[in-house]
Amino acid sequence: RALLERDGGASWVLFKLDGGIDHILIDEAQDTNPDQWAVVRALAEEFFAGLGASKATRTVFAVGDTKQSIYSFQRAAPEEFDAMRAYFRARAKTAEQGWDDVDLDMSFRSTAAVLGTIDEVFAQAEARDGLAGPDHNIHHEPYREGQAGLVELWPPVAPEIQDERAPWAPPVTARREDHPAARLASVIAGCIGNWIDSGERLESRDRPVQPGDIMVLVRRRGAFVEELVRALKQKNVPVAGVDRMVLGEQLAVRDLLALGNFLLLPEDDLTLAVVLKGPLFGFDDDDLFELAYGRKEQTLWHRLRSQADRSTKFRMALDELTSLLARVDFVAPFELFADVLARRRGRHLIATRLGRDANDPLDEFLARALGFERTHTPSLQAFLHSFDADRGEVKRDLEQAMRNEVRVMTVHGSKGLQAPIVFLPDTLQVPTQRPELLWTKDPYLLWPPRARFVEPVSRAAVDQAVIRRGQEYRRLLYVAMTRAEDRLYICGWNTRNKPPEGNWYDLIANALANFGEAASFDFTALSELGWQGEGRRVTNPQTVPVETPDGSQNYVPMTGVLPGWALQQPAPEDIPPRPLTPSHPDEDEPALRSPQGSDAGAGFRRGLLVHRLLQILPEMAPETRRGAARRFLARRVHGLNQSEQDALAAEVMAVLGDPDFAALFGPRSRAEVPIVGRIGDYIVA
Numbered sequence: 001r002a003l004l005e006r007d008g009g010a011s012w013v014l015f016k017l018d019g020g021i022d023h024i025l026i027d028e029a030q031d032t033n034p035d036q037w038a039v040v041r042a043l044a045e046e047f048f049a050g051l052g053a054s055k056a057t058r059t060v061f062a063v064g065d066t067k068q069s070i071y072s073f074q075r076a077a078p079e080e081f082d083a084m085r086a087y088f089r090a091r092a093k094t095a096e097q098g099w100d101d102v103d104l105d106m107s108f109r110s111t112a113a114v115l116g117t118i119d120e121v122f123a124q125a126e127a128r129d130g131l132a133g134p135d136h137n138i139h140h141e142p143y144r145e146g147q148a149g150l151v152e153l154w155p156p157v158a159p160e161i162q163d164e165r166a167p168w169a170p171p172v173t174a175r176r177e178d179h180p181a182a183r184l185a186s187v188i189a190g191c192i193g194n195w196i197d198s199g200e201r202l203e204s205r206d207r208p209v210q211p212g213d214i215m216v217l218v219r220r221r222g223a224f225v226e227e228l229v230r231a232l233k234q235k236n237v238p239v240a241g242v243d244r245m246v247l248g249e250q251l252a253v254r255d256l257l258a259l260g261n262f263l264l265l266p267e268d269d270l271t272l273a274v275v276l277k278g279p280l281f282g283f284d285d286d287d288l289f290e291l292a293y294g295r296k297e298q299t300l301w302h303r304l305r306s307q308a309d310r311s312t313k314f315r316m317a318l319d320e321l322t323s324l325l326a327r328v329d330f331v332a333p334f335e336l337f338a339d340v341l342a343r344r345r346g347r348h349l350i351a352t353r354l355g356r357d358a359n360d361p362l363d364e365f366l367a368r369a370l371g372f373e374r375t376h377t378p379s380l381q382a383f384l385h386s387f388d389a390d391r392g393e394v395k396r397d398l399e400q401a402m403r404n405e406v407r408v409m410t411v412h413g414s415k416g417l418q419a420p421i422v423f424l425p426d427t428l429q430v431p432t433q434r435p436e437l438l439w440t441k442d443p444y445l446l447w448p449p450r451a452r453f454v455e456p457v458s459r460a461a462v463d464q465a466v467i468r469r470g471q472e473y474r475r476l477l478y479v480a481m482t483r484a485e486d487r488l489y490i491c492g493w494n495t496r497n498k499p500p501e502g503n504w505y506d507l508i509a510n511a512l513a514n515f516g517e518a519a520s521f522d523f524t525a526l527s528e529l530g531w532q533g534e535g536r537r538v539t540n541p542q543t544v545p546v547e548t549p550d551g552s553q554n555y556v557p558m559t560g561v562l563p564g565w566a567l568q569q570p571a572p573e574d575i576p577p578r579p580l581t582p583s584h585p586d587e588d589e590p591a592l593r594s595p596q597g598s599d600a601g602a603g604f605r606r607g608l609l610v611h612r613l614l615q616i617l618p619e620m621a622p623e624t625r626r627g628a629a630r631r632f633l634a635r636r637v638h639g640l641n642q643s644e645q646d647a648l649a650a651e652v653m654a655v656l657g658d659p660d661f662a663a664l665f666g667p668r669s670r671a672e673v674p675i676v677g678r679i680g681d682y683i684v685a
Contacts, residue, residue: 022056029064033075048095067131107140111149113540115140120511127507130471146544148203150487155533157184157493180493181224183529189231190526206546211238212404215419217411217480240405250361252350263328269300279353281317332378334369364394411480422484427504428492477504512536613652618665
């Protein structure tokens, strides 16, 4: 932007761009920030100036929907889209050029039940604030008319009422902790597992529901996401995991990081204690106390070495750590940690303690180690430093359901995606955070003080930020609901506090009060943590034939029995693993030149000259070959005297003129032909 708006030097750049740009396409225009719009405006400045650098018709084509502007953290704002549309409209009319505002009300994605629910929700003035003006109705026309659709509003999970424990009562009775979010996660996992096990039909596709058909959208990643992923894995439902994770916060990864730090500094007592108590070695408090108590000035590592014979567990830990210390300076980080997880059974030990959901961060950690080695020197210390510097955050690509797994992701991450079945679980929470720094329209940067010290300017800026936050919260709901193709399930959980006003659940419940039908839900059969309650249901039946089944194969859950081929040894590879090359020795090649030689490479130079002559002379007429050879050898760059030139030319011409080699050096011969074949069990090249 600074380059294009700068006086003087940018004029030539704009002139060159103007001469090469006839059409500008802006996709997802509602998420374009002011700086990006300024670049577009500068590039299109001459489009409407009458006679530009090109006589072709210039066009600006922008595709956007202000109802889906959800990236305010990237400074995107729907009013910028409206302002730029008005700007280009005015410029086009002034230049007497055509301009079209095209409203796209036809939805090719969702069924009538889903679209009808969306229309009812955003027909409310409270829900429409931030999406459209007061006089603009949000309406969708379903292209998939007559295809089965379903929307269900589940009763929210309520906290269980537990009896107060008597004062000073001994803790002899087990009490289950009440976590409404975990209960909802258990029911959703049970529902999905039941669909797959029972062959639940997706009517519009005329096939059973598959894991890849399901997407669970949350506003923010939190404990609920971890609970849901764990519950799905317990139900043996394939799940792609979360779309973003901080590797350094995963317990499985922290165990590997602690091991790496110990291998760099064995004298660090705390790190060694963490490693020993972790799942790799399984020390308990008694083991660690027995090892550490009374060691005085000894480090914990020296104590382990001196007391290894007191316990089998001590001896095993010492042997493993000593073996790793002997290798750490000679292997790359990926090889080191892959060895710990595979050959030393570290993955099994970690998964046994932390559960199968520990496999995802372990795989990402190994991928990070392998990627580091491709661009850096493979040093353990450098890898751990790099890992700590960037927090090890991983964004996983869940955009395509190619692996037929349930996708759990944020609404922001789902932008542009869709799924036949969508769950919205965290609908009773609203955003409460506000930016610590605020920009005014002047513009001034404000750092608002605490509420009791706030002054009018900061108060106005804070109030405006809260309004914008609420508007984007409702636009986020619109994006989430429009991801659903066939079915939409709205869920939620309550806490002991009253739900905040304006939450998604209340907006949807108010809209469905007179739309659809009442329904009773009983989730106790899906999970022991299930509940009962009243909700709403909106349906439309399948009234048209299924046009073209998508050809997806029915999902078959994996069993615990491996197929026969997985237990068989692979066939032996060809011997040798790489082809034999007769021109190369089997062992290491000798030095190119003898260290005691005195010919300064003359032998190699002669061989190259002969090779070159045998390559180019056969392409010439026989009567011209001798003269061409002499001219080639007479070049000063070769450094040959007359006698050497004559000798080489005579030798080459003798080979070319030999009747036994006539076919090899004939007019249509090839100078070199690669040959690859098999002689017995050997491949020769």
